[in-house]
Amino acid sequence: MFWFTYILICKDKSYYVGITNDLQKRVLLHNSEIGSKYLLSKLPVTLIYSEKYINKSEARKREIQLKGWSRVKKESLIKGLL
Numbered sequence: 001m002f003w004f005t006y007i008l009i010c011k012d013k014s015y016y017v018g019i020t021n022d023l024q025k026r027v028l029l030h031n032s033e034i035g036s037k038y039l040l041s042k043l044p045v046t047l048i049y050s051e052k053y054i055n056k057s058e059a060r061k062r063e064i065q066l067k068g069w070s071r072v073k074k075e076s077l078i079k080g081l082l
Contacts, residue, residue, distance in 0.1 A: 001021055002021065002052050002053065002054065003019055003020070003021050003052075003053045003054075003055060003056045003058070003059035004019065004020055004021070004023050004050045004051065004052055004053065004059060005017070005018075005019050005050065005051045005053065005059045005062040005063045005066065006018055006019070006020065006023060006026070006047060006049065006050040006051075007047075007048055007049040007050070007066070007074065007077075007078060008027070008030065008039075008045040008046060008047055008048065009045065009046050009048045010039065010042035010043070010045050011042050011043060011044055011045070012042050014042060015071065015074055016030075016036070016038070016039060016042070016045060017063055017066045017067050017074075018036070018063065019056065019059040019060055019062075019063045021056070023047065023050055027045065027046075027047050030043070030045050031043055031044050031045060048078055049077065049078045
């Protein structure tokens, strides 16, 4: 089983970073208002970036790293500039 670190873009154009072992299901859960309480006022969301990892620990480390990045740095990653 693989794990993914992902970035969503929200209705208000903010970014949300998370991890999951099922990308499609997780995005559906977010958009069905079951996913994250934080996102309830920011729906709908769209998956715009993901990375694949062999275990949850590595995905979580990357999630923490990305959450510490500025918006500009996240945008560079999404555009493939990093």
